[in-house]
Amino acid sequence: MYKHGGDLLADWENARHGMQSTDDGIYMPLQCATQWDAFCHVFYDGVTYNGHGPESVTSQGAVHNSIAQVADRVVGRGVLLDFPRFYGVDWLEPGDAIQDVDLEACAKAQGVEIGPGDIVLIRTGHMRRRRAEGQEHWGDYAAGPAPGLGVSSADYLLPREIAAVAGDTWGLESVPSESLPEAKFALHVIFLVNAGVLIGEIWDLEELAADCAADGVYEFFLSAQPLTVTGAVGSPLNPIAVK
């Protein structure tokens, strides 16, 4: 806070009359909360999406594949796949990997189809679990074990030409990874580097999931635009679904 009500109280004889203002600022990692990873967040074998090399991301930011370059591209159709409700459980377990067949079965059960340009939201219930289990269990929410997508999920999602996929865990993928050690976070490579599909992390899907369960409609208009931070590797956002 640069200036707040306490400052008014410290100068109350003047501040009690007429107009006064307050101001604030923030210091934050751009991937510290509900966020998008830009394509340039990940390199594989020295290149990011469309073959741009390391010189494309410097202290000046990214000249290719920054989040600002998709600033107006992620407002559109969203689809929620709610795995805990599909499986009849409160939440999935860390390490649980959602595969292609799981995606297909869940979408079918929910009566929803996934198509070109969609933003697909994957609910594992892991955020609900951390809330339910209390403050002391949040410690490993970031960077710890979590349920999430398995590698074959790409076989289902990519042919459908989705624009983005987001989830309610810190890394979208299942952790520990089902993959070989040298291929952990394989989906980050597949989605960001190979396919040009945005990855969203730490999304709170609880309220949306309850609404979808109530009316049985798992598709909606989704306002999920990032901030236009020039050259940024990621961006916080406040996604809003409209039905």
Add this chain to the structure above:
Amino acid sequence: MYKHGGDLLADWENARHGMQSTDDGIYMPLQCATQWDAFCHVFYDGVTYNGHGPESVTSQGAVHNSIAQVADRVVGRGVLLDFPRFYGVDWLEPGDAIQDVDLEACAKAQGVEIGPGDIVLIRTGHMRRRRAEGQEHWGDYAAGPAPGLGVSSADYLLPREIAAVAGDTWGLESVPSESLPEAKFALHVIFLVNAGVLIGEIWDLEELAADCAADGVYEFFLSAQPLTVTGAVGSPLNPIAVK
């Protein structure tokens, strides 16, 4: 940038193989770019919207009237009023004040009506002017003279029960103010403190205005949600119009 392509180059023998990631962070005033003012941004005679006193905004942020409290309220119908096109000029001049009759005339000419819950966008052309006149003229874009709304604009907007009003200048209101010195930024008091109407500043309306001029449609769906920064007095945003 916490880690970028240059860091990969500095460790190229290792970094050229497999997956690498980049990360960044930001330090910014929360009202430094395209932004919303929360209701608690302004106090008048010691109170903000709904009569909350100075103790409601401290170093911990605002407990009432923070931007986070309207996090899902500003996604809806938007209406653009494009005054330079209405007047047949490139841009309005600093100090030009758009009054109630001007709003009414412009809306009528554009064939658009303003109603409950609308987010009204006011284009003065001032941002276009700063771009056209070049780098050295941006110096007073923030805090300098500007065209904008006059006080009587509230007489037109408030009975229509709008949710928010935003413009392409730093302060929405005309500067220097038409008002008495002791009442400058009167609209900040009227909209934020008295009426509970959000104020948006530094919005780039050029592309939207060109689109509206092309198809003659000045209403649209507007995704204009702020970030959910707890207790914040304002928030940057990336507003997106959908037609």
Add this chain to the structure above:
Amino acid sequence: MYKHGGDLLADWENARHGMQSTDDGIYMPLQCATQWDAFCHVFYDGVTYNGHGPESVTSQGAVHNSIAQVADRVVGRGVLLDFPRFYGVDWLEPGDAIQDVDLEACAKAQGVEIGPGDIVLIRTGHMRRRRAEGQEHWGDYAAGPAPGLGVSSADYLLPREIAAVAGDTWGLESVPSESLPEAKFALHVIFLVNAGVLIGEIWDLEELAADCAADGVYEFFLSAQPLTVTGAVGSPLNPIAVK
């Protein structure tokens, strides 16, 4: 880092020739490492040193008792009191409280006297312990239990008119406090608010203590000036002893 060697590598064809520069910045709490507490760091019954009220410290910083106001006052004679060596132990235990009689006995054993304007350094060995016990024990170094000064230490130090007192723990005082719950951190009140004696925290005294033990000389010239951050409540510093 705003610009670094990796940025040169990303533009190597140009950067390999002639002069290039690097730059960096920092975001830090002003009391996050080896530091001084300014007098205005603590209020008691609504006042800080010399009776200044809460309106003397606002979002603009402190107008009285800021660390900048003593910017040139803490370069002078320093005295180390090394309690682990005095007691023949590796380190004191959390909760151990160094009292007036302990200070007197240790000073006598070390053959050193404390006088007006001195900067007194209190070694408990707690920093050495945290290093010896490894990374996983640093978690409670800040804000956790620690050895330190007991309340009666003021009876010894204040009549000697010292300028400042610093130690190798996060809070200088013994934690948990020997005091009544309503009087914890009593020495912060006594030194900062009542006496106008600076408090230094998180000082690494290991190298200095080894040197004093080697030559038996526990007094030295001490360069311990804070940064001149206008209005600051505290400041990081890099204290250097010269013998």
Add this chain to the structure above:
Amino acid sequence: MYKHGGDLLADWENARHGMQSTDDGIYMPLQCATQWDAFCHVFYDGVTYNGHGPESVTSQGAVHNSIAQVADRVVGRGVLLDFPRFYGVDWLEPGDAIQDVDLEACAKAQGVEIGPGDIVLIRTGHMRRRRAEGQEHWGDYAAGPAPGLGVSSADYLLPREIAAVAGDTWGLESVPSESLPEAKFALHVIFLVNAGVLIGEIWDLEELAADCAADGVYEFFLSAQPLTVTGAVGSPLNPIAVK
């Protein structure tokens, strides 16, 4: 400010009793005020002091030649050379270049010798001028024209094996440079890259100069240690002279 007196006022019924504390933080470029340039601040033909390449300074900071590596090396003998007083003027003019013969003549006139390990302070009076001419003239203090050292100053200073040289301008060197365009800031290369001599900038030498003029003694003990910011390219400091 994280917490200040205004916060106490906002909770006065509780805060008026017992102990309360205040806290603050800072965001700053490490070279934004009175400061040292570390050796790694400058590369020439791809190397910094002792031949370390660009991979020695990354987003993790410098592994060689950081300011932290000289954290205890710049407390020692200081010498002031006061050119405005030597020339009988208020201040030198931008572009004025102090050469080897000037250094020799000024030192001789002041009756002081420069020797191994010294920290040499060069007063041009430029900071005094900016203060005298008022607020609106500070705009080009950073990065603008300034008096300062000429290239041949190195011929005088380096054989004397000084440790560091600092001045009262933003860049120590005369600007515009007397050098060829491709060799501007030549002294940064000579001192930092070739010789391993620290460069200090934006030092306020006014009070010290007045004192030296009063007693005719231009040498002193100088506490000029940087902060120990790991891997930093530069550091703010608060230099204190003791006579």
